[in-house]
Amino acid sequence: MSHLVSIDAAALAAGQAAGDFAASSAAARARLLRALAEALEAERESLVPLADQETGLGLPRLNGELDRTAFQLRGFATELERGAAHRVEDDPAVAGAPPAGRPRLTRVRVPLGPVAMFAASNFPFAFSVLGGDTASALAAGCPVVVKAHPGHPMLSRKTAQIAHRVIEQQGWTEGVFQFVDGASVETGVRLVQAPAIAAVAFTGSFRGGTALADVASRRPRPIPFFGELGSINPVIVLPAMLQRGVEAPAAALAQSICQGSGQFCTSPGVIVVPVGDDGDAFVSALSKALSTQSPHGMLTEGIRSAFDRGVSAWAESPAVRGLLAPARRDAVAPGPFLGEVAARDFIADASLHEEAFGPGALVVRVASNNQAIEVLQAIGGSLTVTLWGAEGENEEARALVRAASQIAGRVLFAGVPTGVAVTGAQQHGGPYPASTQPWSTSVGYAAMDRFLRPVALQDAPAWLLERQGVPC
Numbered sequence: 001m002s003h004l005v006s007i008d009a010a011a012l013a014a015g016q017a018a019g020d021f022a023a024s025s026a027a028a029r030a031r032l033l034r035a036l037a038e039a040l041e042a043e044r045e046s047l048v049p050l051a052d053q054e055t056g057l058g059l060p061r062l063n064g065e066l067d068r069t070a071f072q073l074r075g076f077a078t079e080l081e082r083g084a085a086h087r088v089e090d091d092p093a094v095a096g097a098p099p100a101g102r103p104r105l106t107r108v109r110v111p112l113g114p115v116a117m118f119a120a121s122n123f124p125f126a127f128s129v130l131g132g133d134t135a136s137a138l139a140a141g142c143p144v145v146v147k148a149h150p151g152h153p154m155l156s157r158k159t160a161q162i163a164h165r166v167i168e169q170q171g172w173t174e175g176v177f178q179f180v181d182g183a184s185v186e187t188g189v190r191l192v193q194a195p196a197i198a199a200v201a202f203t204g205s206f207r208g209g210t211a212l213a214d215v216a217s218r219r220p221r222p223i224p225f226f227g228e229l230g231s232i233n234p235v236i237v238l239p240a241m242l243q244r245g246v247e248a249p250a251a252a253l254a255q256s257i258c259q260g261s262g263q264f265c266t267s268p269g270v271i272v273v274p275v276g277d278d279g280d281a282f283v284s285a286l287s288k289a290l291s292t293q294s295p296h297g298m299l300t301e302g303i304r305s306a307f308d309r310g311v312s313a314w315a316e317s318p319a320v321r322g323l324l325a326p327a328r329r330d331a332v333a334p335g336p337f338l339g340e341v342a343a344r345d346f347i348a349d350a351s352l353h354e355e356a357f358g359p360g361a362l363v364v365r366v367a368s369n370n371q372a373i374e375v376l377q378a379i380g381g382s383l384t385v386t387l388w389g390a391e392g393e394n395e396e397a398r399a400l401v402r403a404a405s406q407i408a409g410r411v412l413f414a415g416v417p418t419g420v421a422v423t424g425a426q427q428h429g430g431p432y433p434a435s436t437q438p439w440s441t442s443v444g445y446a447a448m449d450r451f452l453r454p455v456a457l458q459d460a461p462a463w464l465l466e467r468q469g470v471p472c
């Protein structure tokens, strides 16, 4: 019970801090974000080994992830300094009768209020306590209440202590950043129900995300739920690509499928390959390249057993031909899995469109460009679609790009989908279930827009206009 009371207290403190934080200057919040980045880097020697101890992701990867997290915090600071949070659209008054005549209207943006942030398991820095959701919410002027992920509890606590220290040093009230831990469904539900919470940011499973989205929508006053719930990231290999050789792309794809043991939201889960000899050669090269990969152990037992269940379901499907056997369940690390299925069977069986989070993929063999498009339409929502071999403009390429853009937040024409650059142009989202709010992104500087709500000020007094979009 006392645990639940502490969640309420955290949300309440965030609610009490929200007004002043919303009215703070962009420059002050930029200083806060830069100080958080600096503090993370200063504590690298203690944070990275702790992260490795709890996640087993390895020092090189975790050092790189800490760099990315600090880069991201500073990037949002730069965006604030450029005026991104307080953009104003001003339409002067026009004399005369409507519709041409009108009052002066000034469109500004106000922060939503406290954001409940559910840290992800698979990026203990970049999508966790001081990751992109926290950075973008603080940049927007919203206090954050972090729900720690139980996969890295000690790292989460230590990172939160660093944040608390920086907040205090900078003279902010402690409600600006709150932290709750405790591995339980009850914790998350209580947080989303807390009256002071104004929005939720979530990265995790379809099951957990839909349950929490339901809680958010059943509140007396429902709140926005920004959830990233899974993605299978199809890679379409076109005939033009196959003519350039199969070994190098197959090796790159195998590496991407196994990167981080497949625990990337952008991991390629479906590879669409034309039927015929060239396609056969590519599938055989991919299978060979995958067989040489040795994925490391997975983040939690829950994630591992979900992967084993997903792969078993694929392997047991009469429509799927196994190309690489699933690993034994008692093996410490999962083995890569590759199966092959005809497009018609894939399209007909919705269970084959579900994400198996880990180092596995299905090859879907297509007889035509139109069938590749039907595969994309059956998938319906994905963070990414990769099109290999669409460099030349023709009707087929245009149709594929259109179909890919309709189902994905990011369409790649080279490279692999794992690896998500933090920039202004980034879009990490997409139709459901990739995101519950497909017009929003959870990576890149536009992520801040999720937490800012437009308000039109009509005939506003001079003192308010002089604030140039900074809420009062």
Ligand code: NAP
Pocket (backbone or CB within 6 Å): 118, 119, 120, 121, 122, 147, 148, 149, 150, 182, 183, 184, 185, 186, 187, 188, 189, 203, 204, 205, 206, 207, 208, 209, 211, 212, 228, 229, 230, 231, 264, 265, 266, 300, 302, 303, 306, 307, 355, 357
């Ligand atoms: P998860 O089980 O969804 O947990 C994420 C967070 O949500 C945790 O804090 C968890 O709290 C909370 N939660 C889960 N179910 C809940 C519920 N019914 N009510 C309230 N809170 C709930 O995700 P995970 O443990 O990180 O990984 C499990 C699976 O998620 C993976 O196998 C994978 O399929 C998927 N995943 C996807 C992504 C992605 O990028 N799309 C990233 C990571 C994981 P407690 O644990 O404290 O209960």
